[in-house]
Amino acid sequence: MSFRLFDIKRFAINDGPGIRTTIFMKGCPLHCVWCHNPEGISSQPQMMFTRKKCIGCKSCMGLTDEEAAEVCPTLARQMAGKQWTMDQLMDIIEKERKVMEDSHHGGVTICGGEPLLHHADTLEILRELGKRGFHRCIDTSLYAQQHVVDAVAAECELLLIDIKHMNSDIHLKHTGVPNASILANIRHLAEAHKPFWIRIPLIEGINADENNIEQTASFLASLPTPPQQVNLLPYHDTGKGKHDRLGTVYNPANIAMATPSESTLQRCVSQFAMHGIKAITGG
């Protein structure tokens, strides 16, 4: 049994409570135009090439991508998507056990990509983490079938759920999928009183407008259990560099997107506050 991950980050302090280790699962059913981890979209391993690190030593000539990543002196060539066995994964997580335990609900966050895409893998990891007593978070779009959501929710302590847009057409346009099942899954979890946080990638030109924020806030206020917190994550075009490294094009349709201004952020925070929801800026 092995899992395809594109990264593991220790000392993750913006992916849930406490100090965490974040596991990045490869593969996502959405392809958001602003995605800052585009190497997480495809389920297949991909070469990432950082041109400015290359010293032209030609070590990689005639080699497969995997071989090239092994020998590249500067790490200009690296593979996004390596196979990890459960033991390897747990070894690296266990190294942080003390740090996590000392840090008020620190633990492990599984994100992606979309951890619910390869949900059998995700469940396997969650169960093992549960057996070992780690605090578990899932960072998800919730774009999945309800039985998958239930199974995963039963195996984690907290869900970090993205809401990208309340209008399904716009959602479809920018992420490739409609939002009906996502919103239904959020309501379903709220009805089951599952603890969750809402995270909104806040993008001027896409979803930061008064109307959408109003709808988001009133949707959240209408839930039987409100989110424990709402995090507004101001957009930055960090995905661009990664697209360059993947050899793909960022925002090919040139959709206008911008970092929200401080006043936009303030307005959003107060819009949420009007509905009795505390929103904070940042992860």
Added chain:
Amino acid sequence: MNFSPTHPENDGGMNDRIRRLRQQSIDTPTTLTIERALIETEFYKREEGRWPIAVLRAKNFYEICKKKTIYIGDDELIVGERGPMPKAVPTFPELTCHSVEDLHVLNTRELQPYFISQADIDTYEREVIPFWKGKTQRERIFSHVSREWDEAYHAGVFTEFMEQRAAGHTAMDGKMYHRGLLDCKQMIAEELARLDFINDPEATDRQQELTAMDISCDAAILFAQRHAELAEQMMNECTDTKRKAELQKIAEVCRWVPAHAPRDLWEAIQMYWFVHLGTVTELNGWDSMNPGHIDQHLWPFYQQMKGDDKREVAKELLSCLWIKFNNQPAPPKVGVTALESGTYNDFTNINIAGVTRDGEDGSNELSYIMLEIQEELHQLQPGLSIHISKKTPDEFLIAGCKVIRQGFGYPSVFNPDVYTKELMRQGKSQADANEGGCSGCIEVGAFGKEAYLLTGYLNTPKILEITLNNGIDPNTGKAMGLKTGDPRQFTSFEQLYEAWHKQMTHFVNMKLAVNNYIERMFSLYAPATFLSLFIDDCIRNGKDYYSGGARYNTTYIQCTGLGTLTDCFTALKKHVYEDHRYSLDEVMAAMAKNFDGEEKMRQYIRNHTPFFGNDDDYADDIAVRIYNDLVTAIEGHPNTRGGKTQLNMLSTTCHNYFGSVCLATPNGRLAHFAISDGTSPSHGSDCQGPTSVIKSLGKLDQTRSGGTLLNVRFVPGLMKRDEDLKKLASLIRTYFSLGGHHIQFNIVDTDTLLDAQQHPDNYRDLLVRVAGYSDYFNDMTTQLQNEIIARTENNEF
């Protein structure tokens, strides 16, 4: 002490007086004063040879206290300066005498000048320099040392702290707050009466030392009286009624302390300041002088205070003391040590919180007030460290983290639970260890009860460089150390390591021999008869601080470059001896040409070697081995004062100097670039984040040292939210429960980020908070980097 702070937040900042005094301290240029040297030279010309050395030194101190210019500035509440005015630094020609050229350089150099007039330089040349020629401590030391020592010293294998300054690293316990100098005189008289000249062969020495201590008491009392007289004189001339009253109070305080034990907070602070000034006037100890656990010492005086404004009153008086610390630039150095330490002010590292003598939580409201002062005044000195035991409340730790977030580089954070173990392992009692702490950088001692001398840094990667070249320093081509064999002939990593180990032991022994000599020179020529009044049990023993009078006597060698050395070893072990990717010859040839044309090899080594600081046992096991071997080589040798030698892992800024004398190293580090600092990983070698770093560091048994040092870098944005502070706090708690001694955080500035763009290789560990997440600076597009740089500036305060 259970206690809840009434004002956890910054409550309004400095008042006008403090604002003015602070501004004056910052604006006043640093000057050199020749006053002390003139008084001393005139005194020595007249009196040298007439008195035993201890008495001569005490009388010299008395002469300075009697004749030096007394300064009381406008607005001041706490009074006294080392020179005739703030930021005027005396020289100590009896230890090292500046040449005319030195004085010119100091006067004109661009960075950190010490201004001195041509007239003063002329006077110095005429009156001071000729007298001291051949008589200084520095000359006594350098005329004695072996050629091998001298060559190793000049090659940068080690440094020597005490060749131009006294040892310092001295911190006080609480005795001065309930024992005035008249009480000391009484104790001295009792000891003198007890001397047994028939059965104690050292009775005469004790008599001389005790007599000298007695004179030192008189000197400091006189010094204070002169301040009282000046205050009274100023009072009579003063027309402002408020200031008149203040001057009257200053005069009363100076008439009372240090002769008597202080009765209120004002007197207690002034008491400390007179003791501080006495110590740094008598000799020019490194790290000047330190009040120790001042929040605990002053707590009873604060508790006595009445009135609604007591917090403001206490804060103002303490702020006055803080400014006094900032008024004391370090006596300037000459020669090689000007390079080895770029520090300018004497370090005073104020210890707050921690544990009490009986092991309970030592934090109190004054700890919080001192944190506030530190944040508001934002001065170079004093430094501040928070001492976080398991017993320290989270609330205090978070308050400390808020100041760390400001990005001034302080407070640093210490772990009393570990350093008390270090001190007890060296033989201190539990109570004396509890009362201990850090005096200057990271080195620890039993406050008020120990003479712990730091003697110099050891350049551990340099020793590998010499080993790889079979007893030649490639930087100069000179033969140096042992011929441990041509490493190209070695067939295993073990042989290489053993050769380094032999070479290291050789240099350590070389340094130890000279340390003992220098200690004797201080005992014989520069006893500290005033300082000895405040270090138990010098009076009871009738012995000087430098002669074994203290209850505990330690000699430290500070080892530098553990991270760099470990990485050199792992690089050679993996690529030469295990994977046979390169031969040693190839690596050494590449090093010899500073990897010019060998970037591919250099990059491969940089990116495909397990380095220290990544929680990887391959590297960490080697670091542990090096560390343990250093401890074994250094610790336990008898010094001349009845104590023993110990290791600590301090580097201050010496890792820059040490790097400058090293050519390229096997870990891919380029020639003359800094080596790693303290026990931190080498630059850019830790790529797994701070939790991996603390895990690696946690593998060293830090209780075997007298201090380790860990620098962790963050950018300001990473610590923006209060939620982040809790994570920082828990990181500190975790490191400390893993056995960490000290940690400090560099919240990096724009210059660093710009440098990181230019030299990404050195900053692979630079973690930057981007948006809702954090990333390594190196991994970002130039565009994003630029954006972060712009943003960072906004985050600065």
